[in-house]
Amino acid sequence: MSTRSQRGRPAPTRKQSSLLPLYLLGGVVAVIAIALIALSVFGGGANSSGNAAVNTATLGTYPSKGSADAPVTVVKYSDFQCPGCAAYATGEGKLIQRDYIDTGKVHFIYHEMPLRQHALAVTSAEAARASGEQGKYWEMHDLLFARQQEWSGLGLAQARIRFSEYATELGLDTAAFNSVLESGKYRAALETAYNESTTAQIPSTPSFVIDGKIYKQTELRPAIDAALAGQ
Structure with missing residues (x-):
């Protein structure tokens, strides 16, 4: 038996019925698009099956920490404005x-x-490199990631002012810091860094390389353990 609402409801037309698959298809496309955008924005690192053509001759020119005689070397490819890089640096990176x-x-x-x-x-x-000239590279590195949301939406001039404030907070000679930051001293080196990253076939940030193999951040700890076990 039909209720009143069922008797009074007109049957769907053929045109309305034919539009349903289009709506469903549109929804699927939207979900895929959102997933791709998220991957682009946050970065996930590469699949561990990838190989990196790392220019080992220049690795000594990049900031590093830990013993140079350590049994395992990890190269992190990263961008200070990348949200995924900030999430790693303020989370798993501290545990590593x-x-x-x-x-x-x-x-x-x-x-x-x-x-x-x-x-x-x-x-x-450049702000991190300028801090490195005064022995505070890693301190600025940590501050940039911890406060990424404070500066990532600023314009260039405002961002430089904010970075100068960070330098003051770290106890740096702010005038010297500002001079380096505004000089463009490291711009060519950073352009080289980007070009080397693309040549090495690093697909996204953050990505990690151990012995020529590319790993995403969720694979890093097992990869380090495997490399240590193989020593």
């Missing part, structure tokens, strides 16, 4: 520091990969 770098098991190299779509990728990397 504690468990492997501080214990002398890993020599960690930070290879800048300033992505073109990030307007402040180069400037933030």
